[in-house]
Amino acid sequence: MNDWTDGEPRVVVSGCDDCGHRWYLRRECCPRCGGPVNERISEGGGRVTATTVGDRGAIALVDLSEGVRVLGRCDPTLRPGTAVRLTFHAEAGEPVAVPYFEAEST
Template sequence: MERADRLEARRGDWTDGEPLLLVATCERCGQQRYLPRLRCPVCGGEEATDAPASGRGLCVAATRLHAAATTDGEEVRLVLVELDEGPVVMGRAHDDTLAPGDRARLSFRDDGRDGALVPSFAAERP
């Protein structure tokens, strides 16, 4: 199978309209990563196995965007979450209380423009 075909075959997450995040595990070294790549960034291995992420992790950063982030001028909150599987992912925050150091839980929300579902996080309450 051609390299580009292998990369295309590995799609099927939220970017394709499916409400899930995929974490790839390198079959050579076990490195886990988010976002498809032709080769492992650690060992260069070409084979990886995709599995759905648990959707839980630790919020490591949060910010607010004000300038033209939406057509109606509404503020957008972005967060970086280190998934329990290891990779760090970016998503929107739909919980104003979510802050760095909080446990976070993933859901998929309408982006408010074209109906696409985007990763969104909220604080995980016990």
């Protein structure tokens, strides 16, 4: 299943049919037990674990509701503990839209 690295605006979460382990990076079998893999598209909700700001903008480490941790760009005002929603932004000169986290609207 294609994801944002293939130009599709989505994050694909993998899981093991045998042991239930979940992860984000594609693999042919479970990294924990070697079992069969199932994939699903993330709903995009999560909570910020950490953020950092550098020369190229802000990045957030986010625990998605599907049980995996991912990195994405974000608004520099986000703080740990903030509920966020995954979107995708394409910036000038980038070939694909990249994951971007925004504060969940209340």
